Amino acid sequence: QVQLVESGGGLVQPGGSLRLSCAASGFTFSRTAMSYYRRAPGKEREWVATSISAGGTTNYADSVKGRFTISRDNAKNTVYLQMNSLKPEDTAVYYCRVVWAGNTYWGQGTQVTVSS
Numbered sequence: 001q002v003q004l005v006e007s008g009g010g011l012v013q014p015g016g017s018l019r020l021s022c023a024a025s026g027f028t029f030s031r032t033a034m035s036y037y038r039r040a041p042g043k044e045r046e047w048v049a050t051s052i053s054a055g056g057t058t059n060y061a062d063s064v065k066g067r068f069t070i071s072r073d074n075a076k077n078t079v080y081l082q083m084n085s086l087k088p089e090d091t092a093v094y095y096c097r098v099v100w101a102g103n104t105y106w107g108q109g110t111q112v113t114v115s116s
Contacts (some may be wrong), residue, residue: 002026002105004096014087016114020081022107023094030074032100037083038092038112048094051079052078064090086114 008020022034031053037043049070050059058070069082079096089112096107 002098002100002103004098004107005108006094006096006107006110009094009112011113011115013116014086014088014114016086017082018082018086018112019083019092020096020110022079022081022095022113024077024079024098027070027098027100029077032098034070034072034079035097036070036079037096037097038090038094039109040089040092043092045095049081083112086112088114090114 003025005023008018010018012018014102017099030046033050033052035046035050037045038048048061048064049068051070051072067083067085070079072079083090091112093111095109098105
């Protein structure tokens with residue numbers, strides 16, 4: 001059974017940093033791409049970043065490039081999203097996602113609020 005458990009959200013001032021974690025189980029984590037998405041109030045869910053399993057390749061949305069870093073610890077089956085230089089427009093519920101055996105699985109989401 002695939003499970004994704006997220007943690008690390010919270011309230012931060014503009015310019016601050018947060019690190020999100022997503023602990024995974026129920027599939028071969030080291031061989032599987034992991035992604036983060038977010039949904040801002042009143043908007044559609046949007047892709048943020050992906051960590052490809054092989055070779056350490058990562059991809060980012062233009063809106064977060066240079067500020068966010070996705071990484072993974074295959075020994076802990078955990079993917080991280082380090083968010084720096086946060087802006088009010090980064091306020092959203094953040095979700096990790098995996099596609100495994102033809103199905104899409106989402107974490108429960110964690111709220112990130114950037115406000116002074």
